[in-house]
Amino acid sequence: MAALNLTHSDLSTFILMGIPGMEDVHVWISIPFSTSYIISLLGNFMVLFVVWKEETLHKPMYLLICMLALTDITKSSTVLPKALCIFWFNLKGITMGGCLTQIFFLHTVSFVQSAVLMIMAFDRYVAICNPLRYATILSNARMAKLGLAGLVRAVLFMLPLPLTLSRLPFCDNHIIPYMHCEHMLVAMISCGDITFNKLYSLVIPFVLMGSDVMLIAPSYGLIIRAVLRISSKRVHQKALNTCTAHICVMLMFYTPVFFISLTRRFSEGIGPHVHMILSDLYFLIPPMLNPIIYGVKTQELREKLGKYTCRR
Structure with missing residues (x-):
């Protein structure tokens, strides 16, 4: 009841319900949730530490892995600490500013993260299809510039989201039936016109992530063609192993x-718990497994990680 009273007493506060009904x-x-968050932080910080300490890992590919680790840390830390406060202490309130920041x-x-994955595909394409020119085409400085461009x-494309939401009127309903704030979830409880929000949330992901995927696909098409032309089985296997981790990620x-995008927009008959499970998996699984995948599949990184984790 205290959480519900906030909707009337403080109209600048939203209520995150966690997982309603449970x-x-x-x-x-x-x-x-807490276990995956701890594993995610330990794994990603370990990758960052090892790459920073080992000069032999100061290469474009490992710089990209560090970028991916930073995005995983940021993504899980934006959602999971607040979710755990809801689960443990029933602290469901979040200010308008906190919600928009989230x-x-x-x-x-x-x-x-989508941009980093696209750059990784280009990195693997150059490494396999044009290895002799890899060092001249992709330097650490160039990778850093590409990562900055992605940021x-x-x-620039995400700034309009909190700005437009901050201008929407909110009436009595300030209850968000999830454990985190999300653009369309907040827009849908507004009592104003959200036509722009609906169009923006549909078009921008298609333009940005769609363009990334359209660049990733031909890169891997060329990689597969180049790998199939390799006669040596050992070299053939090594080339495939360098791409396996990236494909899994x-x-x-x-x-x-x-699936989150499709079920939220086109599957009205699907229960809300399905949406929640998909969203939760997105925040829990990739940040936890990404450092494990790269640690297992990348031999040089695996050896350096073993140097620190297996030290007596």
């Missing part, structure tokens, strides 16, 4: 994004 087991639900970081990080692109990123 309030009695929120403490138990928090166990996989929305901005969530969407910005997602588009930065600037995401920020891409599938874990784009698959839930694709």
Whole structure:
């Protein structure tokens, strides 16, 4: 009741319900959430530390892995600490400013991550299809500039989201039936015109992520063609192994994004718990598994990680 009274007493506060209908087991639900968050932080910070300490890893590919680790840390840290506060302490209130900040970081990080995955595909294409010119085409400085360009692109396209939401009127309903603020979730509880928000949330992901995917696809088409022309089985296998980790990470990123977008817009008959599960998997699984995948599949990184984790 205290949470519901906030909707009338403080119109600048939203109420995040966590997982509606399962309030009695929120403490138990928090166990996989907190566990995955701890594993995600430990894994990604370990990758950042090892790459920073080992000069032999100061290469474009590992710089991209560090960018991916930073996006994973930011994405999970934007959602999970607040979710755990809801599960453990029933702290469901979030200010308008906090909600808009969460929305901005969530969407910005997602588009930065998509850009990093696209750059990774280009990196693998040059490494396999044009290895003799790899060092001249892709330097650390050039990778840093490409990553910065991806960040600037995401920020510019995502700034309108909190700005337009801050101008919408909100009446009595300030309850968000999720554990985090999301652009369309907040827009849908507004009592104003959200036509622009609906169009923007549909067009921009298609333009940005769609363009990234359209660049990734031909890169891997050329990679597969080049790999099939390799006669040596050992070289053939090594070339494929360098791409396996990246493909796994891409599938874990784009698959839930694709299904979340479809179920939220075109599947009205699907229950709200399906949307929540998909959203939760997006925040829990990739940040936890990405450092494990790269640690296992990338031999040089695996050896350096073993140097620190297996030290007596």
